[in-house]
Each structure stands twice: as C-alpha cells, then as structure tokens.
Amino acid sequence: MLFNSLDFAVFLPVVFVLYWLLKKNLKYQNILVLLASYFFYGWWDWRFLSLIVFSTIVDFTIGLALDKTENFRKRKYLLWGSLFANLGILGVFKYFNFFIDNVSSAFSFFGTDWSMSSLNIILPVGISFYTFQTLSYTIDVYKRKLEPTKNIITFAAFVSFFPQLVAGPIERATNLLPQFKKNRHFNYEEATDGIRQILWGLFKKMVIADNCALYANYIFENSASLSGSTQLLGALFFTFQIYGDFSGYSDIAIGTARLFGFNLMQNFAFPYFSRDIAEFWRRWHISLSTWFRDYLYIPLGGSRGGTSMKIRNTFFIFVVSGFWHGASWTFIIWGALNAAYFLPLLLSGKNRQNMDIVAKGKLFPAAKEVLKIVVTFSLTVLAWIFFRVEDTPHAIAIIGDIFSKSIFTIPYYPGLGLAKSTFILLFLFIVIEWFGREHQFAIQNLSKVRSLTLRWVSYSFLAFLIGMYMFTDKSQFIYFDF
Structure with missing residues (x-):
C-alpha cells in the first residue's frame, strides 16, 4: 500500500479510530498495530508476509536464548545464527543473481565457459529495511544493551510497524521497542x-x-x-x-x-x-548512516587506528552502503565515490567541523x-x-x-x-x-x-x-x- 494512494487515505483514519478506541488496553492496541501492519504490507503481495514472520520468529527466539545463557561461545553461535538467517534471506532475494552474473563474467574473461541459471524472483518490498531493524535487536541484546522482550506480539509489532516498515526510518530496537511496552495516550x-x-x-x-x-x-x-x-x-x-x-x-x-x-x-x-560531504552524510538517510556507523564502522575500529585503517574502514563502510542500495556496480561506485569525497576530510581531521x-x-x-x-x-x-x-x-x-x-x-x-x-x-x-x-x-x-x-x-x-x-x-x- 502506498502512502500517496486512495487506499491509504481510507486505511489510515480507520486504523486511527480503532486504535484510540482501544486506548485503555495496551495489549489490544499492539495486536491492532500488528494486524494493520500485516494488512498494509500484504496489500502489496501477501506471499512475502512469510519472510517478515520468519525473521520475527527467528530473532524473537534467539533473543530469548541469549537471555538464558552466559556462555560466550553459545552467545556467539546464536548471534551468527541471526546474521546468517536474516542476511541469507536478503542475499538470496537481492544479491544472488548479481553474484552469479559476475562469476560467470569472470570465468568468461579467463576463457572458461561456466554458467549457472539465475533466479527469476521478485525483490520483496522493504526487505533491506526490516532485516536491518530485526538485526539491531539481536545485536543489542547480544551486547547487553537491551533486555529481550518476552512478548511475541510486542516484538512482531515492532518489526512490522507499518508507517516505517517499507522504507524506514530503520529504527533501533532500543528506541522503538520500549514504546510498544508502555501505555500511550492521545496528544493533540x-x-x-x-x-x-x-x-x-x-x-x-x-x-x-x-x-x-x-x-x-x-x-x-x-x-x-x-x-x-x-x-x-x-x-x-x-x-x-x-x-x-x-x-x-x-x-x-x-x-x-x-x-x-x-x-x-x-x-x-x-x-x-x-x-561538506561529512555533514551531508550526517544529514542524509540518518537511520542507515548511523546503523552502519554503530554496527559496522565502529566494530571495525572506526577512525581510531592509523591512516591505512582509516582508509580501509571508510571505503568499506561506503561501498557496503552502496551495495545495500542495490546489486549493481553503479551503486558500488556511488559508494566508493562518496568515500573518496569523505576521506580527505577524515584524514585532515576536518570531518566534524x-x-x-x-x-x-x-x-x-x-x-x-x-x-x-x-x-x-x-x-x-x-x-x-x-x-x-x-x-x-x-x-x-x-x-x-x-x-x-x-x-x-x-x-x-x-x-x-x-x-x-x-x-x-x-x-x-x-x-x-x-x-x-x-x-x-x-x-x-x-x-x-x-x-x-x-x-x-x-x-x-x-x-x-x-x-x-x-x-x-x-x-x-x-x-x-x-
């Protein structure tokens, strides 16, 4: 369902009225948000609701498991399980054909005939957004920055919240999830x-x-x-x-x-x-930029190391950001070009001026x-x-x-x-x-x-x-x- 459609113009006020009629019951409000969100997404293609449900169940279950163990190795395995499940789905739907086509081209370049059939699949709307949102939950629980929720309805509503489900902002679990756990009152x-x-x-x-x-x-x-x-x-x-x-x-x-x-x-x-470009990236698609900063750039060492590490991390984060946007070399080059813009500011210490x-x-x-x-x-x-x-x-x-x-x-x-x-x-x-x-x-x-x-x-x-x-x-x- 599109925001700029007559469908949404009917959908929004209906959900709004029903929601505030339930203002004294947080549980029913969250159930309504969940059902409305699934309806909102299913309006586009109901078949892909299964992916959202799968991601929800995987990360909810892993969150509970992380809470029950203090064993470092087990916690690592659980985290990698979440990463593999979520990024695996994203990789198949968004990047499989890109890698197959480029591997085939590489073999052809060296004179070897190798081919593998690409998949005729539709890219599910919003998959890059809600995948990163659920991952933020698992990573923060793993790092003990967030207590795992034990209510599946609350967690499912957080994952599928319809206003930002399809194209963000990519909300952190530490910000949005607690809002589903407390009573909300209408504020004019x-x-x-x-x-x-x-x-x-x-x-x-x-x-x-x-x-x-x-x-x-x-x-x-x-x-x-x-x-x-x-x-x-x-x-x-x-x-x-x-x-x-x-x-x-x-x-x-x-x-x-x-x-x-x-x-x-x-x-x-x-x-x-x-x-400057550094300021631009603090102001453009902030939810994605800060996601990569906190969950990828800083863990890699950020800008704390020497010059070579700064260059490596900067190009890596921008190229990955470009690749996140789409399985195409044009997006990768777009990311690398922005890294080239940003790097002189970082190396000269002017990136925060x-x-x-x-x-x-x-x-x-x-x-x-x-x-x-x-x-x-x-x-x-x-x-x-x-x-x-x-x-x-x-x-x-x-x-x-x-x-x-x-x-x-x-x-x-x-x-x-x-x-x-x-x-x-x-x-x-x-x-x-x-x-x-x-x-x-x-x-x-x-x-x-x-x-x-x-x-x-x-x-x-x-x-x-x-x-x-x-x-x-x-x-x-x-x-x-x-």
Whole structure:
C-alpha cells in the first residue's frame, strides 16, 4: 500500500479510530498495530508476509536464548545464527543473481565457459529495511544493551510497524521497542504536528519529486542525443527527485507514527544545505548512516587506528552502503565515490567541523558558507548520476558530456518549456526548506504563527498544490526498490 494512494487515505483514519478506541488496553492496541501492519504490507503481495514472520520468529527466539545463557561461545553461535538467517534471506532475494552474473563474467574473461541459471524472483518490498531493524535487536541484546522482550506480539509489532516498515526510518530496537511496552495516550499537539509533517511529506513526494521525475527520466533515457548542459539539468532534476521522494516518505512515516503516539528518529536534516560531504552524510538517510556507523564502522575500529585503517574502514563502510542500495556496480561506485569525497576530510581531521546548523539564527549564510554549500551540492549531484543510471558506461558517458564544451550551451529538449512551473516550485521548495532548517521538518514552525488565518491559508495552499500536481496513476517511492 502506498502512502500517496486512495487506499491509504481510507486505511489510515480507520486504523486511527480503532486504535484510540482501544486506548485503555495496551495489549489490544499492539495486536491492532500488528494486524494493520500485516494488512498494509500484504496489500502489496501477501506471499512475502512469510519472510517478515520468519525473521520475527527467528530473532524473537534467539533473543530469548541469549537471555538464558552466559556462555560466550553459545552467545556467539546464536548471534551468527541471526546474521546468517536474516542476511541469507536478503542475499538470496537481492544479491544472488548479481553474484552469479559476475562469476560467470569472470570465468568468461579467463576463457572458461561456466554458467549457472539465475533466479527469476521478485525483490520483496522493504526487505533491506526490516532485516536491518530485526538485526539491531539481536545485536543489542547480544551486547547487553537491551533486555529481550518476552512478548511475541510486542516484538512482531515492532518489526512490522507499518508507517516505517517499507522504507524506514530503520529504527533501533532500543528506541522503538520500549514504546510498544508502555501505555500511550492521545496528544493533540503531537497529532496535529504529525498531520503537518504528513502534509509536507506528501508535498515533497507528489509535487516536487514526481514532477522532477518527468524531466529527469526523459533526459536520462535520451542522454545520448542531448547536450552536456541538458544532461546536467537532468541530474539536477534527479537530485531533487530522490530527496523529495525519500525524505517525503520519511516525513509521512514519522508523522503517521506520531498519530499513534510513537516517536521515530529523524531521517533527513536538510542535507542539501551541507557545507561538506561529512555533514551531508550526517544529514542524509540518518537511520542507515548511523546503523552502519554503530554496527559496522565502529566494530571495525572506526577512525581510531592509523591512516591505512582509516582508509580501509571508510571505503568499506561506503561501498557496503552502496551495495545495500542495490546489486549493481553503479551503486558500488556511488559508494566508493562518496568515500573518496569523505576521506580527505577524515584524514585532515576536518570531518566534524560543521556540526551545527548552517547560519543558525541568521537569515542568510556567509559568502564562504554559500561557496561550501555549492561545492558540496555539486559533488553530490555528480555522484547521483551513478545512482540513477542502469550501468557504468552510461554514467561515464553522461559525466563526459557534462565536462565537454556542450556544457556551455543552453539546456534544451522538446517539452522542456513545460518545466517552467517545476522550476518555480523548486524555488519555493528551497526557500521553505531554508527558513525551516532549524526544525525537524520545514513547515513545523508554522505552528508558531499567531495568525490562524495565515496558518490555514498556508496549509490549504500546500494541499491545493498536491491536488493540482498529483498524477492520476499513483507513483511508487524510489526506495521501494531497495
């Protein structure tokens, strides 16, 4: 079920009403959340519910077993059992064909004919997200950072919580699971702020991302016949498409969770206003970045060792992050390119120099900050090209054209004139994001506007734009493919 669908517009209020009618019974509330979550996911394809149920049972059982033994070796075996089960499922569905194709290519390169049939399988929506969420539980129980839950309903509801099940945020068990164990009370201010965040998320997705996608898709699909300046414009459209699409999903997920009394972690913190790549990765897909930091980067030694260890760990974490996004060399190169951007900052000790909000408390940034933002944004745009294309030669060809003489021409392709309204919307979007950058989401500060009329005019205007620019056919979110 998609957030931007009529189905969800009916589903959400029905579940909301039933949920708060059960406000005096935590057990029944959790059962309702579990059933609603399974219904929400099964609406896409009920067959893959078995994978969620399997992961739930495996990690719930292993969590209980870890609690019953102090034997170091047994605890290690239990942890590896969880890793093998969860990553094994992820590997089969997401990476099996990638490895088979590349092994076959390697044998062919050395003159040996070796082939193995690939699997004709569908990638289950959200598998990368809920797999990491259940793993966080097992790892934290193993490290004794979390007491294992003995209630299967509570744990199953945590794993399958429908607002963030399909595309995050990837919640830590230490944050979300305890919220299922305590009584929740309806809070009007939290609920209205949640609705406000849902509205902003829908605007990002349906007005910004979906309209940018029209032009980005055309330019990338016809890049061979277009100038470098036009291809750069396509990369810019995709840059805003993926941000509006993914952060829009996160806003809707977080806002929806708040309607039910849950607080999810912030997943995006205005990343395109970053002054260096290190700051960008502290602000982009925060739940994944911090997951890799805590469960992979730090255990590997982080940045505590010598130069060679820092280089190794940095490239490893970024490449794995790229590979997490998809079984393709383009994602791996995208990760490696970001590692190359990040490494000079780390080695020079400047990776934590921009920890605060840019121009905090000020209307405009300093000229030096503007330059840093432009440089960081430009590097990010180039990296997104590898993320967007189907194969590496295509990305190289686009970048080659961008750095050719044709970059100095005026961007053009048939139909570009229709994008005038999109340029205006993008300008409006950037302005709103800039003035809201000190909050959890851009229009959160509208609640502080004294004039009720002005507030409702603003909300109505956003709703009008959503209705005006929404497509007849609902469009899927980009991160459903990961």
